[in-house]
Amino acid sequence: MSAPFVTAPTLGGIAHGFFGRHGGVSAGDLASLNCGLGSGDDPALIAENRRRVTDAALPGAALAGLYQVHGNRCITVDEDSDLAARPEADALATRTPGILLGILTADCIPVLFADREAGVVGAAHAGWKGAIAGVTDATLDAMESLGARRANIAAAIGPCIGRASYEVDDGFVQRFVADDPANERFFAAGRPGHAMFDIAAYVAARLAAAGVARIAIGGQDTYALPQDYFSYRRACHKGENSYGRQLSVIGLAGG
DSSP, X not given: OOOOEEOOGGGTXXXXXXXXXXXXXXXXXXXXXXXXXXXXXOHHHHHHHHHHHHHHHSTTXXXXXOBOOSSOOEEEOOTTSOTTSOOBOSEXXXXXXXEEEEEEESSSEEEEEEETTTTEEEEEEEOHHHHHHTHHHHHHHHHHHTTOOGGGOEEEEOSBOOGGGOEEEHHHHHHHXXXXXXXXXXXXXXXXXXXEEOHHHHHHHHHHHTTOOEEEEOOOBTTTOTTTOOOHHHHHHHTOSOXXXXXXXXXXOOO
């Protein structure tokens, strides 16, 4: 049995998927396709959920993951890599067929990349810290080191917290404006002392500024769709003891 997922038109012809919370075996607050190794879920259930993701996206592939730390490091993996090692990083790139790059999120942005001509793919976890630190730029650099051409790289932004759900304080806004005054356009007025942050638009703008011409934004708000997606912020607001993570994946067939 596999699990349902959504795809992006910019990544057509490349095995990939943005998975939600449906089609798995976990229960309770973590129902059902929880793929987060740090969620406190039964490891056997997590393993089965991750197997279902792999079978749905690229059957027979080996799943590569990370210990995500909200930074900007991208690592490259190949047939000699220990894919179970989970190094501390927030992005992956490969040109090796049969490896499925996996990114876990629960409001942060999963970004998938592909250069079909060069046969190079990438995946990044972009929370606000990683986004402003340049995790997507690091992913593009890593893909180029594997033979990709920036002009040929397409990207897709998956389900993440939407602007209507992402309230931040004025200090947060100033951090982004200090980095680049033009960033003010990604914030909408909120209650006094606060604003609403469009992180998807911010990441898309970073990608465009870095030379990515084809960018898709899924538009699903993880916070506002409790039946379909896990959300860290929603779990905190509801006082839940733990929260699940959804998995987004991309890989090259063959090999």
